Amino acid sequence: MAITMSSFALLLMIGVPISIVLGLASVVYVAVSGDLALLETMPQRLYSGIETHGLLAIPLFMLAGELMNLGGITSRLIQFSQTLFGHFKGGLAYVNIIANMFLSSILGSSLAQTAMMSRVMVPAMQKEGYTKEFSAATTAAAAMLGPIIPPSMLFILYSVGAGTSVSKMFLAGILPGIILTIGFSLLIAYLGYKNNFPKSEKRPVKEMWSATIQVIPALLVPAIIILGITLGIFTATESAAIACALAFVVGILLYRELKWADIPTVFLNTARSTATVTLLLAMANLFGLVLTFERVPQVLAAWMGSITENPLIFLLILNIFLLLVGMIMDGIASIVILVPILVPIAKLFEIDLVHLGVIICINTVIGSLTPPVGAGLxxxxxxxxxxxxxxxxxxxxxxxxxxxxxxxxxxxxTLVLWIPSLFS
Structure with missing residues (x-):
């Protein structure tokens, strides 16, 4: 196992994509151990890891995000936020945070959100007098809300790996996302007072009313998704399909910015993003087989139990460990690799798995903004x-x-589990 982990670390350090690293490390393990029976099961393992019904929500939510971007929903959410909050000191920074909060309920991916919002908000903030560095930092930080406020791709991956309800995870992310939004807003208020951030003129009431009316169809999409899941009308996967249908109707018929000629591009972008995630999942499942053969979860559980029997201390150690992992590993990769290991340990300490999922996902998102490997940066x-x-x-x-x-x-x-408990 030492040779396998050494090859894993070496390939990661020289910049090999994480999905390829996982696959090669698994092959190295087979070569070193000489277990040919394991080699025969690997092709089956590659496919079995991506046959879960819950994973279907990922490409569907990606498709919904593409349709919303080209359909004018994104631009109207930003315009709505600017109309309401732009006149405060540091108004455009608030707009960045609030718009990202709205968009989080659409995209569910911090990297996609960072890329999209950086194109829009960094030039706009720079034009208003903010430094380009602060504008980019605010955008990247605000995009952290993407994997926390539902729908969230990380929540889906965690639920599949931990065997928890995707709907409960979505509900559990609502309040933490709002708390993080408030925290960022308080930071902007402090920095705005300290650095005398610019502000725009207050918009007329008529313009505010017009922006509110225009944004209602855009807000209906995430509202219907969340209400449908909470009321048990449809599952998270079904909600993703409904989101696609709603985004298509709003973009084509109401806003009329989505054109039929855009549809091939939408499907192509969705296919590319889905292929990246799917390859990573398949390879991570392969590497998980290696970890299972070496009884890594059981060894780690025994080690954790020898350090402490206090769940509060365990959570402290877990957070420090996950923050360090986030510095060197992609969030999706760390989810699919670590969840099968951490879930049995958390059960020993009687930690709620939904609570654990939110902790893990927030750690991985923080890691995406932490050097040296932070992809969001x-x-x-x-x-x-x-x-x-x-x-x-x-x-x-x-x-x-x-x-x-x-x-x-x-x-x-309680802050994580309160909303899920209302619908249990």
Missing amino acids: FVASSVGEVKLEPLIRQIWPFLGVSVVVLFILTYLP
């Missing part, structure tokens, strides 16, 4: 055309707020 740097070093300096206050919120949610599980 690289996306914001590339799309926003900002150098990485000054961007990292600007992102630290947002990371500090995120870690504070993480520990609040860790030790006050």
Whole structure:
């Protein structure tokens, strides 16, 4: 196993894509162990890991996001946020946070949200007098809301790996997402007062009313998704299909910005994104087979039990461990690799698996903005055309707020489990 993990670390350090790293490390294990029977089961394992019905929600929500972007829903959400909050000191920074909160209920992916919003908000904030570095940092931090407020791709992956309800995970993400939004808004208020951020003129009531009327169809999409799941009308996967249908109707018939000529591009972008995630899932499932053969979950569980029997101390160790993992590993990869290992340990400490899922997902999202490997940083740097070093300096206050919120949610599980308990 030592040779396998060494090859895993080496391939990761030289920049090999994580999905390929997982596959090659699994092959190295077979070669070193000489277990040819394991080699025969690998092709079957590759396919069995992606045959779960719950995973169908991922490409469907990706498709919904593509339809909404081209259908004018995204632009109207940003315009609505700017009309309501743009006149405050640091107004455009608030707009960035609030618009990302709305969009989180559509896209569910922090990297996709970072790329999309960086194209829109960084030039707009720079034009208003904000530095490009602060604009990119605010956008990247606000995009963290994507995997927390439902629908969330990370929640779906966690639910499949942990055997929990996707609907419960979606409900559990609502309040943490709102708390994180409030935390970022308070930080903007402090920085706005300290640095004398600019503000725009207050919009006339007529313009505010017009923006509100125009955004109602856009807000109906996430509202119907969440209400349908909470009321038990449809499952999370079915809600993804309904989201696609609603986004298509709104874009084609109501806003009339989605054209029939755009549909092939929408499907192509969705297929590319889905293929990336699917390959990673298949390879991670293969590597999971190796970990199972080596009884890694049982060994780690025994080790954790020898350190402490206090669940509060275990949660502290878990958060530190996940924050460190997030610095060097992609969020999706860490979810699919670590969840099968951590769930049995959490059960020993009698930790609710929905609560555990929210903790793990928030940690992985924080990791996406943490050097040296933080993918969110690289996306914001590339799309926003900002150098990485000054961007990292600007992102630290947002990371500090995120870690504070993480520990609040860790030790006050009621904040996570209250909404799911209302519909249990």
